[in-house]
Amino acid sequence: MTTITTRTVEYLADGLTMIGHLALPAGADRRPAVLLGPEGMGLSDVERRRADALAELGHVALAFDLHGGRYLDDPEEMLARCLPLLADPDRMRDIGHAALDTLRAEPRTDPDRIAAVGYGTGGAIALELGRAGVDLRAIGTVNGLITGRPGEAARIRCPVWAGVGSEDPIMPPSQREAFTAEMQAAGVDWRLMVYGGALHAFHHPPVDHAALPGVGHHPQHAQRAWHDVVDLLTECLTSAE
Numbered sequence: 001m002t003t004i005t006t007r008t009v010e011y012l013a014d015g016l017t018m019i020g021h022l023a024l025p026a027g028a029d030r031r032p033a034v035l036l037g038p039e040g041m042g043l044s045d046v047e048r049r050r051a052d053a054l055a056e057l058g059h060v061a062l063a064f065d066l067h068g069g070r071y072l073d074d075p076e077e078m079l080a081r082c083l084p085l086l087a088d089p090d091r092m093r094d095i096g097h098a099a100l101d102t103l104r105a106e107p108r109t110d111p112d113r114i115a116a117v118g119y120g121t122g123g124a125i126a127l128e129l130g131r132a133g134v135d136l137r138a139i140g141t142v143n144g145l146i147t148g149r150p151g152e153a154a155r156i157r158c159p160v161w162a163g164v165g166s167e168d169p170i171m172p173p174s175q176r177e178a179f180t181a182e183m184q185a186a187g188v189d190w191r192l193m194v195y196g197g198a199l200h201a202f203h204h205p206p207v208d209h210a211a212l213p214g215v216g217h218h219p220q221h222a223q224r225a226w227h228d229v230v231d232l233l234t235e236c237l238t239s240a241e
Helices: 045-056 075-086 089-105 121-131 173-185 219-238
Strands: 005-013 016-024 031-037 060-063 109-119 138-142 160-165 190-195
Touching (some): 005 045, 005 089, 016 045, 031 045, 031 089, 031 121, 060 089, 075 121, 109 121, 121 138, 121 160, 138 219, 160 173, 160 219
Parallel strands (some): 031 060, 031 109, 109 138, 138 160, 160 190
Antiparallel strands (some): 005 016, 016 060
């Protein structure tokens, strides 16, 4: 296994002191980088391990924070914070920009090769960075197919990959159709993978606390979605090396 190094990083966003997880690959050279966003509950060991896995593949990876170092395991508390956030593109962009600035400040980051990948709320933030015109090489979102303000998707300058479970009641077919219509109308290079039989947050291992209805782990599709994300990053970040 490739030797990696990790550390926590603190930065300000949304009126909070955010605590992210930075993972660095072996070596001292600049490397392509990935901004990694969590589900609405917030940053957990799931995203930290994914950042570590990306570092093992040669990427600088920052798993960013949503709630000032807290993990919201109470679904009602999580919704009370995330629903207003998801309804406010400017707040999402502020959170994304603060994390992105932290990633760019890392000397190992190649500033010309950065991708944003997120899950749920983190995926919505990745999309909003694209709609804000941020120079990204790729955007990936898993069960975070949130549409934006009219016309702003035309600012997206990179391929967009989206994954969703076919049985996800939080991202139903009508939401998928609205999202793909937005991407198509904007001329975005987009693709959508629908994972048959999967619920919302199918990629996330089972949790030991209460979860929203319609949430459930699907081990096979979780592995497939991870491979699809890695393929996206290989295509857009490393294929030209």
